[in-house]
Amino acid sequence: MIYIAILTVAMLIAGLAAYFFRDLIAAVVACAAVSLIASVLFYLLQAPDVAMAEAAIGAGLTTAIFVIAIRKTGRYEK
Amino acid sequence: MRAFVSFSVLALIVVGLALSLSHVPFGKDRMQVANYYLDHGVADTGATNLVTAVVLNYRALDTLGEVTVLFIASLGLGVFLSWPKKKEGTQEEGKRELPEASLIVRRGSQFLFPLIILFGGYIFLHGHLTPGGGFQGGSVIASAFLLMFLGNNAYRLRHTPLTVTESLAGITFVVVGLIGLGVGGYFLNNFLPKGSMFSLFSAGVIPILYSAIGLKVGAELSGIVANMFESRSER
Amino acid sequence: MTTGNPMMYVGAVGLIMIGLFTVLSKRNLIKIIVGLTLLDTGVNLLLVAIGYIHNRTAPILTQAHADPSKMVDPVPQxxxxxxxxxxxxxTALALAxxxxxxxxxxxxxxRKIRGLKW
Structure with missing residues (x-):
């Protein structure tokens, strides 16, 4: 149970980091960290199917698509 | 002003969520429908992964709708990114923005590409037996194409095979459903024999449907990644 | 509450709040879409946490005589x-x-895009 508490706190910290970072690439990487920790939490909640989907999509493909879009627009939030 | 409005909306939503969540019996017993699915799932469908049994047998029509939503999203992305038409030359300019990756990265990604595709195929073929299925396998296949795009600067995906795969997979799903309608009386009826538990050829039409979903999701997500990479830069 | 971990709901609702606040208060479009994905993850986590029951296994049979009454709810998953x-x-459509x-x-x-001000 202590693992779940630690992971939840780490996930919320990463979410707040995604809110506060001015550099959009850093914010997107924090968002990927949220997805990665969420997939571990899905596994601990006895949902291995959902954990696989979240790890492959949330932490992998979503981040890549965000980074491509940031490269085509502007990197810093003004 | 804006922060105040945001905070008040947020406070309203927090109060509403707290009030409604306090009435949900968390962690008590399951719903009756879940009890039915767990008790009769294996006998009804032959799939030992009960999530797959829910996705592709009890709620297969919803799954068809969700695949359609994904198809429309990728169609809209293609339309937005390819319109207005590219001029000649800007495309070539966008291609040479980045330096070429090193030999190790290029060869390594080319070596890993077929292995990742094979792993994705394994995930969706065994979707009715082990954790995994068409959605997960499709996204693993799309991540293989993403790896090729990242590792090889000159890599370009041919869109015709993708479109053909996607269309054939979608047609397969609907045709299997219609055969079920003709044989058993309702759409997506599981008309094939259930087979024995824990073998690959079991659970009737579920492996066929999940393979179709896997190919369709893989083709759609690969198409999304390719469209994002190939659209011209706005800077 | 027989649930083992109320921390789970704190995490899910907290993530929903962070996502909503990002959507409401940020002014950069990419940042707003980041907020939407955070919101998405939070809602998914909340749904799976509702279906979780303490000390039960994943809804996947590993042997022929496994007991279905010892499994968590498969519908939210x-x-x-x-x-x-x-x-x-x-997300990809919004980014396009x-x-x-x-x-x-x-x-x-x-603020500088006409038609998106508020």
């Missing part, structure tokens, strides 16, 4: 599985719109 994939499609907006206005700031 089936819903969330497809919601994640659709979330990616929606953001790229097009940048091409037209040369900015992602909602």
């Amino acid at each position: 089936a819903l969330v599985l497809t919601a994640i994939v659709i979330g990616l499609g929606v 719109l953001a790229i097009r907006v940048y091409g037209h206005y040369k900015t992602l700031d909602t």
Whole structure:
């Protein structure tokens, strides 16, 4: 149970980091960290199917698509 | 002003969520429908992964709708990114923005590409037996194409095979459903024999449907990644 | 409450709050879409946490005589599985719109885009 508490706190910290970072690439990487920790939490909640989907999509493909879009627009939030 | 409005909306939503969540019996017993699915799932469908049994047998029509939503999203992305038409030359300019990756990265990604595709195929073929299925396998296949795009600067995906795969997979799903309608009386009826538990050829039409979903999701997500990479830069 | 971990709901609701606040208060379009994905993850986590029951196993049979009454609820997992994939499609569509907006206005700031002010 202590693992779940630690992971939840780490996930919320990463979410707040995604809110506060001015550099959009850093914010997107924090968002990927949220997805990665969420997939571990899905596994601990006895949902291995959902954990696989979240790890492959949330932490992998979503981040890549965000980074491509940031490269085509502007990197810093003004 | 804006922060105040945001905070008040947020406070309203927090109060509403707290009030409604306090009435949900968390962690008590399951719903009756879940009890039915767990008790009769294996006998009804032959799939030992009960999530797959829910996705592709009890709620297969919803799954068809969700695949359609994904198809429309990728169609809209293609339309937005390819319109207005590219001029000649800007495309070539966008291609040479980045330096070429090193030999190790290029060869390594080319070596890993077929292995990742094979792993994705394994995930969706065994979707009715082990954790995994068409959605997960499709996204693993799309991540293989993403790896090729990242590792090889000159890599370009041919869109015709993708479109053909996607269309054939979608047609397969609907045709299997219609055969079920003709044989058993309702759409997506599981008309094939259930087979024995824990073998690959079991659970009737579920492996066929999940393979179709896997190919369709893989083709759609690969198409999304390719469209994002190939659209011209706005800077 | 027989549930083992109220921390789970704190995490899910907290993530929903962070995502909503990002959507409401930020002015950069890409940042707003980041907030949407955080919101998405939080809602998925909340749904799976509702279906979780302490000391039960995943709804996958590993042997022929496994006891189905010792498993968690499979229905929220089936819903969330497809919601994640659709979330990616929606995010990609929103990013394509953001790229097009940048091409037209040369900015992602909602204060400078006519029709997106509030």
